[in-house]
Amino acid sequence: MEDIARNQTQKKTGASTVTRFVEEAASVxxxxxxxxxxxxxxxxxxxxxxxxxxxxxxxxxxxxxxxxxxxxxxxxxxxxxxxxxxxxxxxxxxxxxxxxxxxxxxxxxxxxxxxxxxxxxxxxxxxxxxxxxxxxxxxxxxxxxxxxxxxxxxxxxxxxxxxxxxxxxxxxxxxxxxxxxxxxxxxxxxxxxxxxxxxxxxxxxxxxxxxxxxxxxxxxxxxxxxxxxxxxxxxxxxxxxxxxxxxxxxxxxxxxxxxxxxxxxxxxxxxxxxxxxxxxxxxxxxxxxxxxxxxxxxxxxxxxxxxxxxxxxxxxxxxxxxxxxxxxxxxxxxxxxxxxxxxxxxxxxxxxxxxxxxxxxxxxxxxxxxxxxxxxxxxxxxxxxxxxxxxxxxxxxxxxxxxLKAEGEAASSDSMRDACDRLVRIGRLSKREAEVLALIAKGRSAPRIQSELHVSMNTVNSHTSHIYQKLKVHSRQELLDLIEETAPQESAT
CATH class of the missing domain: 1.20.1250.20 (MFS general substrate transporter like domains)
Incomplete structure (x- = not known):
């Protein structure tokens, strides 16, 4: 019985390997x-x-x-x-x-x-x-x-x-x-x-x-x-x-x-x-x-x-x-x-x-x-x-x-902040745009950002638009995905 179970597991593993290869090759x-x-x-x-x-x-x-x-x-x-x-x-x-x-x-x-x-x-x-x-x-x-x-x-x-x-x-x-x-x-x-x-x-x-x-x-x-x-x-x-x-x-x-x-x-x-x-x-x-x-x-x-x-x-x-x-x-x-x-x-x-x-x-x-x-x-x-x-x-x-590809690198608040810092440098964001980016990363809505930064809604929208342009994204979700996929700055130990 153990041999039969082992053979079935091996067949399943082999099939899954071929399946994963076919799935990956389909996008090549x-x-x-x-x-x-x-x-x-x-x-x-x-x-x-x-x-x-x-x-x-x-x-x-x-x-x-x-x-x-x-x-x-x-x-x-x-x-x-x-x-x-x-x-x-x-x-x-x-x-x-x-x-x-x-x-x-x-x-x-x-x-x-x-x-x-x-x-x-x-x-x-x-x-x-x-x-x-x-x-x-x-x-x-x-x-x-x-x-x-x-x-x-x-x-x-x-x-x-x-x-x-x-x-x-x-x-x-x-x-x-x-x-x-x-x-x-x-x-x-x-x-x-x-x-x-x-x-x-x-x-x-x-x-x-x-x-x-x-x-x-x-x-x-x-x-x-x-x-x-x-x-x-x-x-x-x-x-x-x-x-x-x-x-x-x-x-x-x-x-x-x-x-x-x-x-x-x-x-x-x-x-x-x-x-x-x-x-x-x-x-x-x-x-x-x-x-x-x-x-x-x-x-x-x-x-x-x-x-x-x-x-x-x-x-x-x-x-x-x-x-x-x-x-x-x-x-x-x-x-x-x-x-x-x-x-x-x-x-x-x-x-x-x-x-x-x-x-x-x-x-x-x-x-x-x-x-x-x-x-x-x-x-x-x-x-x-x-x-x-x-x-x-x-x-x-x-x-x-x-x-392995970076997955979930920015789960903690410190990692999230460091990832934002990296994107600020890459996109050459202004100080105010960096502040808006950090608040977006925390999940703040536009009205909440307006309240925390004490600026008008037009200013928030303008900064957000500039962030999208400089980081080459088209929506808030794409921006959040970019932050999550970006590894934080890591100090060598």
């Missing part, structure tokens, strides 16, 4: 999912394009484009609001997409040490480096503003699906490598087209400034970037160590097909968790941690099974990327921080660790002949970095709480 903007997946596909093909032409492959473009990406995103940190408007301008998106396509086309011609080759390498790095930062931030912003976290997550696995199908077909010996190059040049244009069709949210309220010093949100943002840097650095080192320039062959392999099926199943569960009341999202970082540790600690012993262990690395990196996306996405909504700033920071962290991880691997290759124990030392060092990151960064209260 699938053209955006495809566009975001194509953007990721382009970047992978762009970085791995030299592998199609081993006789003239050059890694200089890859390294320089990462530097360009980091530098180009600095204005997003300094001029967040202006950058936000630029990324919502279709002309900017088309320019970025065109640069990406042209830069990708230049990569096969940019090998050698002649003056012409160096010029082509620099041009290719500039034309691919800028879109590799800005196009991604544009996509992150689009998903964040329409509150489509499920679509955001689905875009990662759809990109893996595209990559497998493309490499399995286009890498066939009968096809020219230029077919792959042509596809890589077209994908950013299609991605840009879909980004220009993204829904616009003019009522999205956000603050274009770094969180204040001494606050929990500033601590969470710093820890997030630190975690991205350390874990992705280890992933990049392991990618180079295990594959040694055979990435495209791996993506077309049967092992990657098995991983793709596992990613699809995992994505169904993850998307269903986004609306689940059970909240098992911390399992994501535990699984990612376990896979990363297996991959890094076995590096000295995997000479004959390197592809298998890169598969483990790849799946762990997949879970890690989703985990980071969820945290960054919820950070923007919880603290009303402008998405451009948050995602530019995360993109900078990703690009820096790719650059340093790539350089660390080549440094290892140079010193390993004279230091036989170097790989073991690196394995332990990277393992300790991963342990420290997962234990002290993603297990930190300020980060782990961001796995």
């Amino acid at each position: 903007h699938f053209p955006l999912v495809v566009g975001y997946a194509l953007c990721q596909l382009w970047l992978s093909l762009c970085f791995f394009a030299p592998q199609l032409f081993p006789d003239n492959a050059s890694v200089f473009v890859y390294e320089l484009s990462l530097v360009v990406c980091v530098v180009s995103l600095v204005p997003c940190l300094l001029f967040s609001r202006r950058s936000e408007r630029l990324l919502e301008d279709n002309r900017t998106v088309w320019a970025l997409a065109a640069c990406a396509g042209i830069g990708t086309l230049l990569i096969p011609f940019s090998a050698g040490s002649s003056t012409e080759a160096v010029v082509l390498q620099v041009a290719a790095a500039l034309l691919t480096g800028i879109p590799s930062g800005w196009l991604f931030v544009g996509w992150y912003q689009a998903f964040c503003k329409i509150d489509d976290l499920a679509g955001f997550v689905l875009g990662v696995v759809v990109s893996s699906l595209f990559m497998y199908v493309l490499t399995a077909v286009a890498l066939a010996p009968i096809l020219s490598p230029w077919v792959m190059v042509g596809i890589a040049c077209v994908t950013p244009l299609v991605s840009g087209l879909l980004l220009t069709r993204a829904p616009r949210r003019d009522d999205y309220v956000s603050e274009a400034a770094f969180p204040e010093k001494g606050t929990e949100q500033r601590r969470a943002l710093i820890l997030l970037c630190l975690g991205i840097f350390t874990v992705s650095l280890a992933d990049e080192f392991m990618r180079n160590f295990y594959l040694e320039g055979t990435d495209l062959m791996f993506y077309s392999s049967g092992l990657n097909l098995v991983l793709l099926l596992a990613k699809l199943l995992c994505t169904v569960v993850l998307v269903s968790m986004l609306t689940s009341q059970i909240h098992h999202m911390p399992l994501v970082y535990r699984a990612s941690f376990l896979l990363a540790m297996i991959a890094v600690l076995f590096m000295p012993y995997t000479q004959h099974v390197t592809t298998l262990f890169y598969g483990i690395t790849n799946f762990g990196a997949f879970l890690f990327k989703i985990m980071v996306m969820i945290i960054a996405f919820n950070f923007c909504h919880r603290y009303r921080t402008i998405p451009v700033l948050v995602f530019a920071l995360t993109r900078i962290a990703f690009s820096l660790d790719l650059l340093i991880g790539f350089g660390a691997y080549h440094a290892y290759r140079s010193f390993s002949p004279i230091m036989p124990d170097l790989l073991g030392l690196l394995s332990v060092t990277l393992g300790l970095l991963i342990i420290a990151t997962y234990l002290f960064v993603f297990a930190d209260r300020s980060s782990s709480s961001l796995f």
Whole structure:
């Protein structure tokens, strides 16, 4: 009887998981999912394009484009609001997409040490480096503003699906490598087209400034970037160590097909968790941690099974990327921080660790002949970095709480007041408008506000109208919902 009851419970749980996934997927903007997946596909093909032409492959473009990406995103940190408007301008998106396509086309011609080759390498790095930062931030912003976290997550696995199908077909010996190059040049244009069709949210309220010093949100943002840097650095080192320039062959392999099926199943569960009341999202970082540790600690012993262990690395990196996306996405909504700033920071962290991880691997290759124990030392060092990151960064209260959307954050009077203070700063409300906002948050009616502030009803209505305009809401209920969904200012402890 107990076995029958257990089986029925398992069936019910499975059904509820599928049901929640279907419900969440019904609200997903699938053209955006495809566009975001194509953007990721382009970047992978762009970085791995030299592998199609081993006789003239050059890694200089890859390294320089990462530097360009980091530098180009600095204005997003300094001029967040202006950058936000630029990324919502279709002309900017088309320019970025065109640069990406042209830069990708230049990569096969940019090998050698002649003056012409160096010029082509620099041009290719500039034309691919800028879109590799800005196009991604544009996509992150689009998903964040329409509150489509499920679509955001689905875009990662759809990109893996595209990559497998493309490499399995286009890498066939009968096809020219230029077919792959042509596809890589077209994908950013299609991605840009879909980004220009993204829904616009003019009522999205956000603050274009770094969180204040001494606050929990500033601590969470710093820890997030630190975690991205350390874990992705280890992933990049392991990618180079295990594959040694055979990435495209791996993506077309049967092992990657098995991983793709596992990613699809995992994505169904993850998307269903986004609306689940059970909240098992911390399992994501535990699984990612376990896979990363297996991959890094076995590096000295995997000479004959390197592809298998890169598969483990790849799946762990997949879970890690989703985990980071969820945290960054919820950070923007919880603290009303402008998405451009948050995602530019995360993109900078990703690009820096790719650059340093790539350089660390080549440094290892140079010193390993004279230091036989170097790989073991690196394995332990990277393992300790991963342990420290997962234990002290993603297990930190300020980060782990961001796995879940803010719900009922402003239940207490103190929290309500702090949330109002945040909205006053975001909307740049006047002193009198701030007083009206605080009274509305307490549930005061317009006549009661008139009485407490000793002003005329016309003045109350005028201040209320200005509050609606500045906070981009259209009714009292929308304003109350905004206050409730806004996390209060939290002091770091």
